[in-house]
Amino acid sequence: DYKGQKLAEHIFQGIILVSAVSILELWFGCTFFFVMAGFALSCLLTLPPWPMYRRNPLKWLPVQESGTEEKKPADRKPKRHTKI
Numbered sequence: 001d002y003k004g005q006k007l008a009e010h011i012f013q014g015i016i017l018v019s020a021v022s023i024l025e026l027w028f029g030c031t032f033f034f035v036m037a038g039f040a041l042s043c044l045l046t047l048p049p050w051p052m053y054r055r056n057p058l059k060w061l062p063v064q065e066s067g068t069e070e071k072k073p074a075d076r077k078p079k080r081h082t083k084i
Helices: 002-025 028-046
Strands: none
Touching: 002 028
Protein backbone atom coordinates (compact mmCIF):
# COMPACT_ATOMS: atom_id res chain seq x y z
CA ASP A 1 0.00 0.00 0.00
CA TYR A 2 1.06 3.58 -0.53
CA LYS A 3 1.01 4.57 3.14
CA GLY A 4 3.29 1.64 3.97
CA GLN A 5 5.68 2.63 1.20
CA LYS A 6 5.76 6.18 2.52
CA LEU A 7 6.44 4.93 6.07
CA ALA A 8 9.25 2.66 4.84
CA GLU A 9 10.80 5.53 2.89
CA HIS A 10 10.69 7.83 5.93
CA ILE A 11 12.26 5.17 8.16
CA PHE A 12 14.98 4.47 5.59
CA GLN A 13 15.84 8.13 5.09
CA GLY A 14 15.72 8.85 8.83
CA ILE A 15 18.15 6.07 9.71
CA ILE A 16 20.57 7.03 6.93
CA LEU A 17 20.39 10.70 7.95
CA VAL A 18 20.95 9.96 11.64
CA SER A 19 23.88 7.65 10.90
CA ALA A 20 25.46 10.20 8.58
CA VAL A 21 24.98 13.20 10.89
CA SER A 22 26.03 11.43 14.08
CA ILE A 23 29.45 10.64 12.66
CA LEU A 24 30.33 14.28 12.15
CA GLU A 25 31.20 14.45 15.84
CA LEU A 26 33.42 11.36 15.67
CA TRP A 27 36.38 10.43 13.54
CA PHE A 28 36.03 10.98 9.86
CA GLY A 29 37.59 7.56 9.23
CA CYS A 30 34.57 5.85 10.78
CA THR A 31 32.17 7.57 8.38
CA PHE A 32 31.98 4.65 5.98
CA PHE A 33 31.32 2.12 8.73
CA PHE A 34 28.57 4.18 10.39
CA VAL A 35 26.79 4.85 7.10
CA MET A 36 27.03 1.19 6.07
CA ALA A 37 25.70 0.07 9.48
CA GLY A 38 22.82 2.54 9.10
CA PHE A 39 22.17 1.23 5.60
CA ALA A 40 22.12 -2.39 6.83
CA LEU A 41 19.77 -1.50 9.70
CA SER A 42 17.42 0.42 7.42
CA CYS A 43 17.37 -2.45 4.91
CA LEU A 44 16.52 -4.87 7.71
CA LEU A 45 13.64 -2.65 8.82
CA THR A 46 12.22 -1.65 5.44
CA LEU A 47 12.78 -4.46 2.92
CA PRO A 48 10.83 -7.35 4.49
CA PRO A 49 7.03 -7.05 4.23
CA TRP A 50 6.44 -6.32 7.92
CA PRO A 51 2.77 -6.07 9.03
CA MET A 52 3.16 -2.36 9.83
CA TYR A 53 3.60 -1.71 6.10
CA ARG A 54 0.50 -3.72 5.10
CA ARG A 55 -2.21 -1.99 7.13
CA ASN A 56 -3.93 -0.32 4.15
CA PRO A 57 -4.15 -2.86 1.32
CA LEU A 58 -5.16 -1.70 -2.15
CA LYS A 59 -8.46 -2.89 -3.57
CA TRP A 60 -7.83 -4.43 -6.97
CA LEU A 61 -10.36 -4.99 -9.71
CA PRO A 62 -11.66 -8.55 -10.04
CA VAL A 63 -9.94 -10.78 -12.56
CA GLN A 64 -11.70 -10.87 -15.92
CA GLU A 65 -11.45 -13.72 -18.33
CA SER A 66 -9.15 -12.87 -21.18
CA GLY A 67 -10.56 -12.74 -24.68
CA THR A 68 -8.21 -15.25 -26.22
CA GLU A 69 -10.86 -16.45 -28.66
CA GLU A 70 -10.29 -15.16 -32.14
CA LYS A 71 -13.12 -13.19 -33.64
CA LYS A 72 -14.48 -14.19 -36.99
CA PRO A 73 -13.72 -11.80 -39.84
CA ALA A 74 -17.44 -10.96 -40.10
CA ASP A 75 -17.45 -9.83 -36.45
CA ARG A 76 -14.69 -7.31 -36.97
CA LYS A 77 -15.53 -3.77 -37.93
CA PRO A 78 -13.69 -2.37 -40.91
CA LYS A 79 -11.19 0.34 -40.09
CA ARG A 80 -12.04 3.76 -41.42
CA HIS A 81 -9.33 6.16 -42.32
CA THR A 82 -9.88 9.78 -41.48
CA LYS A 83 -8.98 12.47 -43.94
CA ILE A 84 -6.78 15.23 -42.72
